Structures are given as C-alpha cells and as structure tokens.
Amino acid sequence: xxxxxxxxxxxxxxxxVRKSYGPVSALDGIxxxxxxxxxxxxxxxxxxGKSTLLNLLSGLRQPDSGRVELFxxxxxxxxxxxxxxxxxxxxxxxxxxxVRETVDFVGSHYANPIPTAELLDGFxxxxxxxxxxxxxxxxxxxxxxxxxxxxxxxxxxxxxxxTTGLDVEARENLWxxxxxxxxAGGTLLITSHYLDEIQNLASRVVVINSGxxxxxxxxxxxxxxxxxxxxxxxxxxxxxxxxxxxDTVSASLAPSGATTILTHDADAxxxxxxxxxxxxRGLEVHAASLEEAFISLTHSPAGAGxxxxxxxxxxx
Amino acid sequence: MSTPxxxxxxxxxxxxxxxxxxxIHTRAQVLEQLRIPVAVLSSTVFPxxxxxxxxLPQTAVTSNPEASLISIAQLAVFGVMSAFLFNYGxxxxxxxxxxxxxxxxTLPAGAFPATVARAVTxxxxxxxxxxxVLAVGAATTAGLQLYTDGTLSWWRxxxxxxVWLLCGLPFLFLGLLIGYLCTSKVAxxxxxxxxxxxxxxxxxxxxxxxxxxxxxxxxxxxxSRAARDISVSVFSGTELAPSSVIxxxxxTILLCAGAVWANRRDQGRRFR
Numbered sequence: 001x002x003x004x005x006x007x008x009x010x011x012x013x014x015x016x017v018r019k020s021y022g023p024v025s026a027l028d029g030i031x032x033x034x035x036x037x038x039x040x041x042x043x044x045x046x047x048x049g050k051s052t053l054l055n056l057l058s059g060l061r062q063p064d065s066g067r068v069e070l071f072x073x074x075x076x077x078x079x080x081x082x083x084x085x086x087x088x089x090x091x092x093x094x095x096x097x098x099v100r101e102t103v104d105f106v107g108s109h110y111a112n113p114i115p116t117a118e119l120l121d122g123f124x125x126x127x128x129x130x131x132x133x134x135x136x137x138x139x140x141x142x143x144x145x146x147x148x149x150x151x152x153x154x155x156x157x158x159x160x161x162x163t164t165g166l167d168v169e170a171r172e173n174l175w176x177x178x179x180x181x182x183x184a185g186g187t188l189l190i191t192s193h194y195l196d197e198i199q200n201l202a203s204r205v206v207v208i209n210s211g212x213x214x215x216x217x218x219x220x221x222x223x224x225x226x227x228x229x230x231x232x233x234x235x236x237x238x239x240x241x242x243x244x245x246x247d248t249v250s251a252s253l254a255p256s257g258a259t260t261i262l263t264h265d266a267d268a269x270x271x272x273x274x275x276x277x278x279x280x281r282g283l284e285v286h287a288a289s290l291e292e293a294f295i296s297l298t299h300s301p302a303g304a305g306x307x308x309x310x311x312x313x314x315x316x
Numbered sequence: 317m318s319t320p321x322x323x324x325x326x327x328x329x330x331x332x333x334x335x336x337x338x339x340i341h342t343r344a345q346v347l348e349q350l351r352i353p354v355a356v357l358s359s360t361v362f363p364x365x366x367x368x369x370x371x372l373p374q375t376a377v378t379s380n381p382e383a384s385l386i387s388i389a390q391l392a393v394f395g396v397m398s399a400f401l402f403n404y405g406x407x408x409x410x411x412x413x414x415x416x417x418x419x420x421x422t423l424p425a426g427a428f429p430a431t432v433a434r435a436v437t438x439x440x441x442x443x444x445x446x447x448x449v450l451a452v453g454a455a456t457t458a459g460l461q462l463y464t465d466g467t468l469s470w471w472r473x474x475x476x477x478x479v480w481l482l483c484g485l486p487f488l489f490l491g492l493l494i495g496y497l498c499t500s501k502v503a504x505x506x507x508x509x510x511x512x513x514x515x516x517x518x519x520x521x522x523x524x525x526x527x528x529x530x531x532x533x534x535x536x537x538x539x540s541r542a543a544r545d546i547s548v549s550v551f552s553g554t555e556l557a558p559s560s561v562i563x564x565x566x567x568t569i570l571l572c573a574g575a576v577w578a579n580r581r582d583q584g585r586r587f588r
Contacts, residue, residue, distance in 0.1 A: 009326075058422040059421070059422060060418055060421060060422060071326045071328055072326040073326075073328075078331055078423075078424045078425050078426045079328060079330075079331055079424065080328070080424075081422060081423065081424040082328045082329055082330075082331055082424040083328060083329075084422065084424075086419065086422045087419065088415040088416055088418060088419035089415050089418070090415045092414060092415035092416040092419070093416060094344070094348060094416055096347070096348050096351030096352060097344065097347060097348055097351070101344070101347060104340075105340055105343075105344045106423065108332065108336070108340040109331075109332060109337070109340070109423045109424050109425055110329075110332075110424065111329035111330070111332075112329070132351065148419075152424075
C-alpha cells in the first residue's frame with residue numbers, strides 16, 4: 001500500500017516553534033519530530049496546540065519563529081507535500097462532487113495514486129462511488145476523508161481526530177486500514193483526546209499542553225504517568241474527607257450530589273472505602289479522560305510532583 | 317517570520333505538471349458548479365434580463381444601431397464584472413472558512429493552479445451568459461444592421477466575447493483581494509458597496525456621454541470605465557483612446573498583484 005521507509009529518518013519536525021493568534025499563545029517553543037516507520041499519538045486537552053502544530057507541519061500556517069520541516073523542506077513548498085496525506089479537521093466534503101470524482105481529484109495530485117476503485121473497496125465505499133459526497137452518512141464521510149489521506153501512497157499520514165463521530169464498527173474498520181498502512185511501512189501521526197483510543201496503534205505518545213511537549217515516550221510509560229480514574233458515589237460525608245486517602249488527586253462534589261474522587265489507583269481507593277466502612281452508595285468507576293487527568297495533575301500538589309517527573313526528552 | 321528551511325536531500329517524486337494541476341482543479345470546480353443548476357442558470361440569465369429590462373424599453377436606443385451595440389456591450393461587460401466579483405471572487409471568502417478548502421491547500425499543489433482554475437471556470441460560465449445576450453440583442457435591437465450591411469466585420473463578434481471576458485479579469489482579482497482579506501459576511505457587504513459605484517461611474521448602466529465633465533474625468537481613472545470603453549469599442553467600432561488600454565492594464569496588474577499578495581498572507585480563516 002505504501003513505499004517502505006528506511007527507519008530512523010526524520011520525516012517531519014518542528015524546532016523551537018512559536019505561534020500565537022493575537023494575544024493567545026498556541027505553541028510556545030515546541031520541539032517535536034516524527035521518524036520514519038513510527039506511529040505517533042499526539043495527545044493533549046482542547047486548546048493545547050495540537051491542531052496548530054499539525055497545521056504548521058502540513059503547510060497551512062507559518063510559525064512566528066522557529067523552523068518547521070517536512071521531508072527536509074519548508075512545508076509551505078508544495079513539493080514538500082508530495083508524500084504527505086492529511087484529512088480535513090472537521091467532517092467536510094465537497095457536497096456536490098461524487099465520491100469517485102473526489103478521490104480522482106485528490107489522487108491526481110500524486111505521482112502514483114492507489115486506483116480509485118481499489119481504495120474505495122478497501123474502505124467499504126465501493127457501492128457509494130457514484131453518490132454525491134453530500135449524500136453520504138456521517139460515518140461514510142469520515143471514512144472517505146481517511147481514504148483521501150491514503151490515496152497518494154504517502155510516507156507520512158497526519159490524522160486529526162479521525163474517529164470523531166464514528167460508530168464502533170466504522171471505528172474498527174478505520175483502525176484496521178490504518179494498521180495495514182502502518183504494517184506496510186507507513187508513518188502515522190494521529191491526534192486524540194483519549195489515550196485509550198490510540199494505545200493499540202501508536203508506538204510512541206507525545207503529550208502536549210499549553211503549547212509545549214510535557215511527555216514523550218512509549219505508550220505504557222506515558223499511560224502510567226497520566227493514568228487517573230474517577231470514582232464517584234453518593235455519600236453524606238464532605239469531599240474534604242476523601243482528600244487524605246492514599247492515591248487521591250482530588251475530591252469534589254458534583255451539582256448532582258455525587259462525590260467524585262480522582263485517583264491514581266481506583267482499586268486501592270475502593271478497597272479503602274470498603275475497609276473503612278465509609279458510607280457510600282451508587283459506586284461507579286470510570287477511566288478519566290486525558291483532559292481530566294491533566295487538569296487534576298496540574299492543579300494538585302501531588303500532580304505538580306508527578307508533572308516534574310515527566311522527563312522532557314527531546315524526540316528523535 | 318520563519319527561518320528558511322535547510323535544503324533537504326530527501327528524494328521526493330516531482331509534483332504534477334502545472335497544466336495537469338490546472339486541468340484537474342478546473343474540472344472539479346466546473347463539476348461543483350454544474351451540480352447546482354439554479355446557481356448556473358441565474359448567473360447565466362442575469363445579463364440577458366438586464367438587457368430586457370433596461371435597454372429594450374428605450375426605443376430611442378433600440379432603433380439606433382450604434383446605440384444598441386453600445387448598450388449591449390455595456391451590459392455584457394457589466395454582467396461579466398458582477399459574475400466575477402460576486403460568484404467567483406468573494407466566493408473565496410466563504411471557501412476559506414470551509415475545512416475542505418483548507419484540506420485542498422495541503423495537497424502538493426500551490427495556490428496558483430486553483431486560482432487559475434477559478435479564473436477559467438469563471439470565464440467559462442460568463443461565456444455561457446454572453447450567448448443569450450447576443451441572441452436577444454440581435455433579435456430585438458437594430459444593432460445587427462451594422463454587421464449585415466458590412467459597416468462592421470464579423471470577426472468583431474467573437475473578438476468582442478473574448479474581450480468582454482478578459483475585461484472581467486481585474487474584477488476577478490478585486491474580488492479575490494476582498495475575499496482573502498475579509499470574512500465572507502464582510503466581503504459580501506464590501507463588494508456590494510464597491511460594485512454599484514464602480515458600475516455606475518464606469519458608464520456600465522448609463523452611457524458616459526451624459527456624464528457631467530467632472531464625473532467623466534473621474535470615470536476615466538476607473539477600471540470599470542476602461543473595461544467598458546474597450547468592450548464598447550471592439551463591438552461597435554467606436555474610437556478607442558489609448559489611455560483606456562493603459563488604464564485597464566495598470567488596474568489589472570495592480571489588482572492581480574494585490575490578489576497574489578493577499579493569497580500569500582492568507583493562512584485560512586482566523587478567529588480573534
């Protein structure tokens with residue numbers, strides 16, 4: 001499906017890049033590289049600078065300072081984008097073009113595109129080839145967009161929130177296609193809000209917050225650092241009662257009356273609650289989203305310590 | 317500003333030739349337009365309707381061959397100008413807010429093929445709008461007499477169509493300039509404010525012969541007046557002042573440079 005890449009070659013990178021929109025700083029001297037053959041998950045809460053970074057790497061925007069490279073060139077140079085595949089950030093298709101025409105249009109930009117019929121069949125869009133894109137279901141549109149990212153047999157694919165709005169089946173189909181692409185030697189850069197979503201695919205995870213890299217490493221390594229669970233239940237006791245429990249990041253009382261504890265070890269927290277015969281009912285345990293994990297980690301004393309231990313090793 | 321990239325030694329396949337890129341972008345844009353037949357139809361009949369409503373009721377004009385040709389030429393270039401300014405020029409303002417067009421900008425093609433494709437598409441649809449103008453004009457005014465009696469040669473008709481389309485170019489660039497600098501709501505309002513004075517003072521609605529001397533002098537510096545004079549001259553055989561051609565070229569170059577500049581500084585829609 002793609003041209004095998006020699007390992008270790010830096011395909012794209014940002015070096016000391018700053019970018020702000022008026023008074024708002026989106027990227028604050030970020031250093032980041034993607035090496036051939038890697039699958040990199042780019043994680044971070046809303047507004048962390050993920051999309052800005054991707055826009056810079058794909059040539060849509062210029063940095064205020066610092067250097068951005070794509071295949072050793074300035075990404076704003078069209079030649080640099082010959083082996084790059086991307087998708088639009090939101091679900092956006094040319095409503096009146098037919099599916100086949102859209103794929104042909106994008107494919108025509110590349111030296112050796114995947115034949116349209118073959119690509120559409122691979123994404124289960126063969127029967128919809130003659131439909132206007134505006135007439136596709138939301139899931140079909142998302143699949144079409146990912147198909148477009150792959151049509152040019154790119155060496156680097158950048159996907160911004162590829163699974164937003166997909167049902168389970170479509171999501172699995174999508175991960176299968178991306179796993180195929182990766183198995184054939186392709187390099188992937190994917191953003192997500194959720195660590196869980198990309199942990200099976202990504203070999204490396206880069207977490208950014210407030211425009212800088214706060215963690216960079218193997219999935220398990222990162223996971224153990226940012227893993228936080230949410231234990232919620234109803235109780236008559238005040239939230240402050242739970243602050244002192246071991247592994248607790250924070251405890252709060254929701255307007256619905258539920259008390260929520262953010263904890264590094266949900267098992268230990270529940271065991272403690274039971275052992276101490278604390279009054280509770282309606283116990284629920286959820287994995288916290290990355291965003292919650294970050295908010296909690298950066299707002300509590302325990303979190304500050306945790307944050308400091310995150311090494312900021314320069315990638316590549 | 318960014319520091320220049322270190323010249324890479326990574327081998328990449330060459331981009332597609334410029335002509336191929338222009339062809340595929342034009343094809344996509346034409347198809348997109350054609351799939352909305354109402355939009356195509358309305359822009360196609362607009363200049364003809366203007367002819368029917370503004371010129372045909374004036375028998376003093378329709379019975380005079382030269383006046384008829386002048387009116388037809390004025391309306392033709394008026395139609396081209398409005399189509400270029402509104403449909404194709406400020407259309408970029410809407411597109412910039414559309415994630416699909418941001419996506420297209422990540423493809424290995426610069427802004428040039430898409431912009432040329434836009435101009436080619438605009439000219440093609442404007443061409444279809446000019447055919448009924450000529451047909452209705454020939455059928456209902458005395459203008460055709462000058463061609464049938466041999467006063468004017470037949471080459472002037474196809475030449476006029478080509479000139480009318482070319483005369484729209486500065487307005488396409490003006491529309492692009494506005495479209496790249498403003499959000500779509502601002503662009504529409506601004507274009508409307510610019511469009512009517514430009515068309516009126518350019519002599520596209522009323523012939524400049526009835527202008528006051530002051531207005532006439534002012535008019536001679538406008539791109540719309542230059543476009544109008546050139547269009548009228550080719551079609552009706554009236555004399556053309558070289559200053560009109562110079563004025564037209566100067567505006568075309570200026571607005572083209574402006575559109576290119578605006579395109580280069582554009583980085584998609586910005587929210588502040």
